[in-house]
Amino acid sequence: FAGDPDRAIARCREAIALTEDATRRALLYERLGEFHFWDDEAALECYRQALALLPGEPRLLAAEGHALFGLRRWDEARERCEAALAAGARPRITLGLVLAYLGRPDEGEAHLRRALELAENGEEIARAYMHLGELRRLRGDFEGALAAMSDGEREAGRFGLRGAFGHFMYVNGADDLLRLARWDEAA
Secondary structure (H helix, E strand, O other): OOOOHHHHHHHHHHHHHHOOOHHHHHHHHHHHHHHOOOOHHHHHHHHHHHHHHOOOOHHHHHHHHHHHHHOOOHHHHHHHHHHHHHOOOOOHHHHHHHHHHOOOHHHHHHHHHHHHHHOOOHHHHHHHHHHHHHHHHHOOOHHHHHHHHHHHHHHHHHOOOHHHHHHHHHHHHHHHHHHOOOHHHHO
């Protein structure tokens, strides 16, 4: 997530080829899916390969839910995230935005705020801020979306994730500035 997804994908494929341990392969397929963050179909296939190795694994169900979200398959995404949540995984980041798209933004925002409280690493923090910004955009709260992008970009930089998450939030923040008619700042 530092900005070289092609290298990450190649390294992950190499690692998968080098191990026969099912658990390790499943986790590597999960990471491979994460590195396909611009190709939800490819990510979904990676998560399904991981689930074939570790059926019902909550963390993998949550990842599959995230890919389904990206494909705008809202109900399936919600089902996977809720199943993962019931099994103890923490898919709140994806579930929060899925619920917003399904017309339940207050419930979704509560999940995203809780996800920020529970986040264990920079990737989780960055994803939660990205989704919080999108939820606020769905509500028409572009000032709130911009604040989420600014906070998220700062946090992404703090964790060395500016090359992926930070750039994405920077672009979204510029779009929020345009929607707020703050032309000079957007430029």
